[in-house]
Amino acid sequence: MSDWVQIIGVFADEEECVAGIESLQRAGYARPRVFAPIPSEKILEALQMRKSPVRALVLAGGITGALSGFALTIGTSLTWPHVAGGKPIISLPPYIIIAFELMILFGALAGVAGFLIFGRLPRLESLRGYSPRFSDDRFGVMVTCAPEQSGRAEMLLKDAGAQEVHRETA
Amino acid sequence: MAAVPQPDFREIDRQVMRTLEWPGWKYWLWVAALFLIVVWGAACWTRQIYEGLGVTGLRQPNMWAVYITNFVFWVGIAHSGTLISAILFLFRSRWRTAVYRLAETMTAFAVITAGLFPLIHLGRVWFFYWLLPYPNQRWLQPDFRSPLVWDAFAVSTYLTVSILFLFMGLIPDVATARDESAGWRKVFYSIVSLGWQGSEEQWRHFAGVYLLLAGLATPLVISVHSVVSWDFAMAQLPGWHSTIFAPYFVAGAIFSGCALVLTLIIPIRRMLELEELITPWHIDNLARIVLFTSLIVTYSYACESFMVWYAKDPFETATFQMRYFGHYGYLFWIMVFCNCVVPLTIFSPRVRRNLKALWVVSIFVNIGMWLERFVIIAGSLATNFVPSQWGFFVPSVTEISITAASFAWFLMLFSLFTRFLPIVSMTELKEGLRWLRQALRKESAEAA
Numbered sequence: 001m002s003d004w005v006q007i008i009g010v011f012a013d014e015e016e017c018v019a020g021i022e023s024l025q026r027a028g029y030a031r032p033r034v035f036a037p038i039p040s041e042k043i044l045e046a047l048q049m050r051k052s053p054v055r056a057l058v059l060a061g062g063i064t065g066a067l068s069g070f071a072l073t074i075g076t077s078l079t080w081p082h083v084a085g086g087k088p089i090i091s092l093p094p095y096i097i098i099a100f101e102l103m104i105l106f107g108a109l110a111g112v113a114g115f116l117i118f119g120r121l122p123r124l125e126s127l128r129g130y131s132p133r134f135s136d137d138r139f140g141v142m143v144t145c146a147p148e149q150s151g152r153a154e155m156l157l158k159d160a161g162a163q164e165v166h167r168e169t170a
Numbered sequence: 171m172a173a174v175p176q177p178d179f180r181e182i183d184r185q186v187m188r189t190l191e192w193p194g195w196k197y198w199l200w201v202a203a204l205f206l207i208v209v210w211g212a213a214c215w216t217r218q219i220y221e222g223l224g225v226t227g228l229r230q231p232n233m234w235a236v237y238i239t240n241f242v243f244w245v246g247i248a249h250s251g252t253l254i255s256a257i258l259f260l261f262r263s264r265w266r267t268a269v270y271r272l273a274e275t276m277t278a279f280a281v282i283t284a285g286l287f288p289l290i291h292l293g294r295v296w297f298f299y300w301l302l303p304y305p306n307q308r309w310l311q312p313d314f315r316s317p318l319v320w321d322a323f324a325v326s327t328y329l330t331v332s333i334l335f336l337f338m339g340l341i342p343d344v345a346t347a348r349d350e351s352a353g354w355r356k357v358f359y360s361i362v363s364l365g366w367q368g369s370e371e372q373w374r375h376f377a378g379v380y381l382l383l384a385g386l387a388t389p390l391v392i393s394v395h396s397v398v399s400w401d402f403a404m405a406q407l408p409g410w411h412s413t414i415f416a417p418y419f420v421a422g423a424i425f426s427g428c429a430l431v432l433t434l435i436i437p438i439r440r441m442l443e444l445e446e447l448i449t450p451w452h453i454d455n456l457a458r459i460v461l462f463t464s465l466i467v468t469y470s471y472a473c474e475s476f477m478v479w480y481a482k483d484p485f486e487t488a489t490f491q492m493r494y495f496g497h498y499g500y501l502f503w504i505m506v507f508c509n510c511v512v513p514l515t516i517f518s519p520r521v522r523r524n525l526k527a528l529w530v531v532s533i534f535v536n537i538g539m540w541l542e543r544f545v546i547i548a549g550s551l552a553t554n555f556v557p558s559q560w561g562f563f564v565p566s567v568t569e570i571s572i573t574a575a576s577f578a579w580f581l582m583l584f585s586l587f588t589r590f591l592p593i594v595s596m597t598e599l600k601e602g603l604r605w606l607r608q609a610l611r612k613e614s615a616e617a618a
Contacts, residue, residue, distance in 0.1 A: 054382070097397065
């Protein structure tokens, strides 16, 4: 990778940033890395990213939670059978409440765990190309390419409205 | 709409970051005063642990009174935060962006405060783990048919999920704060932000999980106060045993919570100079929720009374007669005045736009909602089925002190948060600007 270069375009506007991503994609560059101060569906769409897999994890967590709720309540009641208020040992209606709460608890925990795992957080070192401006008011588009393609990438980013374009060598 | 100022990204950051500057002596004096009250409350609790529950006013038949009232009050307060942060997020309600962090912070601290009361209410607090429902060999027999056990699950889930939700929303904001600060704050914010840098991968997973957390928190918040209401409604005591308790309590919770948001936000936006971000438009919207839920609560009071009258059960009828005209009757009427009459003034746009008036209304609602729980809990217990068992609760100094300390504890945590973590979401305000610009463009096009 030593002869690859990173071209970083800094945008002040979300629409221009999207235009920059799209023109890079059209020109056949690899998918750029984008830094944004706000969550932007337009940027994610332009990058043609699929929806996050945390959704599946939340579903799995929720199902696990609900099943655990039933397992805990039914298992405990069967192990220590105790008739209270003339109700059956396994009284499903109240157990649904516990299963429901555990479904939400496990779903939420799985979601946050998935966010940390898939988003590779917490991380100690900075991502390449990051600048503190990107958490403030600027959007950054970083494309990695061979040196001979870098000139065109710079031009595409400038044409899309980048306020500044600079390069980093790996 | 046109009256809403529109700062740019930079300006939003600057205004919010200004709230994180090192606070002056007045702030520390305020925190110290609150801390002293907390210490006093802790001392009272220590004495109560040492001496036993005899130092409280709890006597048969009033074994639930001020502590449980406080528990229900604080859990209720929490609900508006989740309403604003999760339910309004799902409905894409734009005005929430400026106020949701404050409401969500309030939620987390209110649940933490509420969680203390089941412990404070224990005679032998060192056996608190007996409350936790887990299978055991000691024949404690956790009964999953008991609403108190449901409550343990509901409230602890609620505490966990609301803290996770608050934390998730904080991550991008704290990253902004990290990039703009130096010294120990930079270290602190670097740790809290988990090294967030807003790359497309991070945002993709963030957006996915944030939406789902909102989706999970929405049914959760409704379930939690329903479960809290079942602590009472599942019992057969007249005044508690009612099928409308769940929706009635949920509406009351949102009512009291939004009122406390108003109580907090009106002085805070002024003290932290956030007037440009938290505008009268936002406060107007909050006031409308207070008004709307006040009407639901009023309807619930009427409906509850109607059901008693229609059912003609002699015990219920007697309990309600005593609720209106008995020993605690005056508290009931103060409650009706605070919860049903005073909020009606919000119908007037002049009141909605007058911050001082709204603040006063919100204080009335806070008092009224605390009294509502007291009237239901202590009032119903006082006059049981058998008149020979009747007895009226009088709070002791210990209970009053601990109640005051719970308010101080909540305010202390909240005050500390406001000056060390961003109390307004920069990220969501920035995100909202796009919508605001579109709305303004549309408005000017329509005008033309």
